[in-house]
Amino acid sequence: MKKKIAIAMGGYSSEYEISVNSGNLVYQHIDKEKYEVYRAFITEDAWYVLDEQEVKHPINKANFSTEINKLNIQFDAVFNIIHGTPGEDGLFQAYLEILGIPQTASNYYQAALTFNKRDCISILKAFGIKTATNYFLNKGDAINTKEIVERVGLPCFVKANKAGSSFGISKVKKEEDLKTAIEFSFKEDEEVIIESFLDGVEVSVGVINYQGEIKALPVTEIIPENEFFDYEAKYLGKSQEITPANISETDRKKVQEQAKRIFKILKLKGLTRAEFIFHNNEPHFIEINTTPGLSEASILPQQAKAAGISLKELFSNLIEAVDN
Numbered sequence: 001m002k003k004k005i006a007i008a009m010g011g012y013s014s015e016y017e018i019s020v021n022s023g024n025l026v027y028q029h030i031d032k033e034k035y036e037v038y039r040a041f042i043t044e045d046a047w048y049v050l051d052e053q054e055v056k057h058p059i060n061k062a063n064f065s066t067e068i069n070k071l072n073i074q075f076d077a078v079f080n081i082i083h084g085t086p087g088e089d090g091l092f093q094a095y096l097e098i099l100g101i102p103q104t105a106s107n108y109y110q111a112a113l114t115f116n117k118r119d120c121i122s123i124l125k126a127f128g129i130k131t132a133t134n135y136f137l138n139k140g141d142a143i144n145t146k147e148i149v150e151r152v153g154l155p156c157f158v159k160a161n162k163a164g165s166s167f168g169i170s171k172v173k174k175e176e177d178l179k180t181a182i183e184f185s186f187k188e189d190e191e192v193i194i195e196s197f198l199d200g201v202e203v204s205v206g207v208i209n210y211q212g213e214i215k216a217l218p219v220t221e222i223i224p225e226n227e228f229f230d231y232e233a234k235y236l237g238k239s240q241e242i243t244p245a246n247i248s249e250t251d252r253k254k255v256q257e258q259a260k261r262i263f264k265i266l267k268l269k270g271l272t273r274a275e276f277i278f279h280n281n282e283p284h285f286i287e288i289n290t291t292p293g294l295s296e297a298s299i300l301p302q303q304a305k306a307a308g309i310s311l312k313e314l315f316s317n318l319i320e321a322v323d324n
């Protein structure tokens, strides 16, 4: 009998559409000779399976099952490609773990930790990983712009602490622009992280569990047309993404080793994509994504291709690993 796989996509955040694009790419390339595959939409309003005729079948949240043509369908595993909450911050993982349904992304604690930029950076700093200097605000905190500038300098990056796809991020050059940027970030999350500007070549490194090993994929260099790798640069073509990156062999090894080390320290699994900027010629960690974008334009599929791994192989490998 074929394993029944639900590709969980959507989510409750601004990244909904990006996740649906990722989910559709997974649906297109997943090995349908090996797996019986369903698209599961996890939205704030409803959870449902969408069939080939675009008919919605509600998901029973008591056991994550659905009914199609009077047949009850219980999934053997979930391919989790939800960006943002609840699939990238651990909520959905915890729910599935309680039900005993395996899923492909990092486990709930690891997801919650990595999706929280402040907490992830704090842990990794203790392991000697270089990062930007940061300043943290909870919603309702007094905003002391002088103190912020004294800590992180200018320009600085004002970011929603728990978000993705560059939603809620601004590069701020003047102290008087800080408040507007902070308010913008608070639209995405109730926490804001403000970071010193890392100035240098930006790279992205996929790290995956592949055939039982932790493997770093070829490195991608990011050259945005805009001031930074913002939404337009990511999804509307306003950047060059060069794989393999045009960096020295020493830098490539260094950043791949660091990305793998982070994967191990944090005990991640599945597909991940870590990001760094070579500031003062040393890789400084920005963040790591545990459900990285998998649309046609996304970086990880480009890296897999450069490594000679087809999407079909990549996805099968991921599904087969969930039981281990």
Ligand SMILES: Nc1ncnc2c1ncn2[C@@H]1O[C@H](COP(=O)(O)OP(=O)(O)OP(=O)(O)O)[C@@H](O)[C@H]1O
Pocket: 132, 157, 159, 163, 164, 165, 166, 167, 169, 195, 196, 197, 198, 199, 202, 228, 229, 230, 275, 277, 286, 287, 289
């Ligand atoms: N401290 C910094 N210094 C310089 N550039 C930065 C800094 N922080 C973020 N950036 C720029 O902003 C981009 C988005 O930041 P970050 O990766 O933290 O956000 P994200 O929304 O989680 O992104 P993703 O879509 O990869 O999930 C980075 O790729 C980089 O170009």
Ligand SMILES: C[C@@H](N)C(=O)O
Pocket: 015, 018, 083, 164, 165, 273, 289, 291, 292, 293, 294, 298
């Ligand atoms: C989807 C987006 N957060 C990424 O990391 O690719």
Ligand SMILES: [Mg+2]
Pocket: 163, 164, 165, 287, 288, 289
């Ligand atoms: Mg991210």
Ligand SMILES: [Mg+2]
Pocket: 275, 287
């Ligand atoms: Mg990023």
